[in-house]
Amino acid sequence: MDKVRVVLLFGPQSSGKGTQGMMLEKSLGIPHISTGRLLRVKMEKDLDFREKFNSFVLRGDLVPDQYIYEVLFDRLQEADCQKGFILDGYPRNLSQIKAMEKFLGDYFGSYELSVVNLLIPFESIVQRVSGRFVCSDCGQTYNIYLYPPKVEGVCDSCAGVLEKRADDQPEIIKNRYEIFNQQTVPVLDYYQNLDNVKIFNIDGEQTIDEIFKNIMAKLND
């Protein structure tokens, strides 16, 4: 049997990693899991959780690890994750790496880990975020400049209503980008130093199809 395949998708907010994650899901046959999306679904169901979570998000801060572990590790034990999965937005710091390594080792035994790192400058992010909308039902993201929906304000996949996210505000974008650099760079450095982990740096300013082709070529190499 093939090893469990773990793909970690890195990139700042609006680097297109959500879109690439969905394309990879179809192509690789393993689910794309966004911790952000998982947490949003959890918040809809659990009001206490939502209240605590929102106090972090509205400041532009990262959510403490215990909130993420609870939701993510439950998800990874579902049937569709048993051959592997693509993680979007996780892990974001060294303690999350350690928690994930422990979970993966205990639950899956051996696994193969690849890191896909989408590179994009801050000025491009600001422009992209100003055009960004997300489906309120399925979480699919759109951008009126880069990948608009076929019908304005309506999701192509599920016909859900597209809306702006509460945390897509300029000062929050800047805060998130700074936190991303402060916390994610050490995560990449950590993986860079592991012999059994492959890191693929991808130019995130290419077209969606070009980025996808590059990622697939690296993963299949």
Ligand SMILES: [Zn+2]
């Ligand atoms: Zn939708």
